[in-house]
Amino acid sequence: MSHLKIGLFGFGCVGSGLYQVLNQNNQLNAKIQKIVAKDPTKSREKTSVPILYDASEIVNDTEINVVVELINDSNEAYEIVKESLKKGKHVVTANKKLIAERLDELIQLANENNVSLLYEGAVAGSIPIIRNLEEYYNNDTLTSIEGIVNGTTNYILTKANQGISYSEALLEAQKKGFAEADPTLDVDGFDPKFKLTILLKHAFGISVSPSNLLNIGIRNLKPQDIQYANEKGFRIKLFASASKDEHGITAFVAPHFIESSHSAYHVDDEFNAVVVQAAYADKQLFYGKGAGSFPTASAVLSDISALQFNYRYEYRKTTPELLSLTTDFELYVYISATTKESLDHIEFEEIDDLYVSKGFSYKIGKIRFNEIQKINWNDQEDLSLLIFSESSNRILKESDKANSYNFHYN
């Protein structure tokens, strides 16, 4: 494609970052022609192109051949992206909710109009995970993909470990521009779930509605949960996980106990990390900043640059008839509450540990995923659920054998 004439929607954290990054880059044959922002009353830095407030200024401009969509509202974004694709414009977006909820429809529109729809910035900020899943893992050797794909919650969990309160850490994350306009999307695990939905499409070729995936966030974690993790030598990380076996694909978002030998253990602050496991490559770690102005703008820039070479995702793994989500599996978990009674109605397959004290109790053991799904965890302020990774489970069992007790009352 010769010259990229860009219409930019959104001039917030990522949009203004992209504007600066593009201005500093002389090698790209691309130029922002117009910016459309939301709030005409907001004071903004001076720009060399007009900032306008009417979407049709870009969508109906026949000169503009690329639309970069970086706004918060996914419904408005949907209208903009849909109309732009219909008008034959290539679209680059970082809107994970939009892509997670409407991907198949948007792919069809892009194909019908013979244009590209790229969204590397929608998952894990600066980490080029989608392009790698598309190009390098373009076969069916992948067995799992898991990791930290939300910068805000990782920032809060890192600060909690340093003794900084949840609300203070969230405020800092908001000031730094990591958090969503509605931070519930971050702390209740919706944002990482949207990203997981997109990863499922590129990793395993399956289309899933995000409403069918379980997301348990970090809002209800108690100081005692963090203390428990520290005592055992674990860190708590909000993980998005997907893995494939002969029964299908398991996928969910939930806080995990991570052992010190795990590559995600030292992933702090707004950094993200995605661990990909494949049959022959074994484990690979992708690590980088997952939120913030320039890191996200860098992924958007890379998509814009890819348009110069007419790049498109090919979705080679789209084999919906062969693979589907399964909820029929077991997890090894820790569930805590302020009273033992609150834990009694949760049906474990096996209980290996029960701790009861005044104001805090927990159970550890095997539970079926279907049982976990029955509870709306984000709405149960009293309950925390954390999952043991395979290795943290092993480490826990070894240390408990050494301690030689399993049921304790204080």
Ligand code: HSE
């Ligand atoms: N709120 C998101 C996060 C922004 O914290 O990761 C980047 O997608």
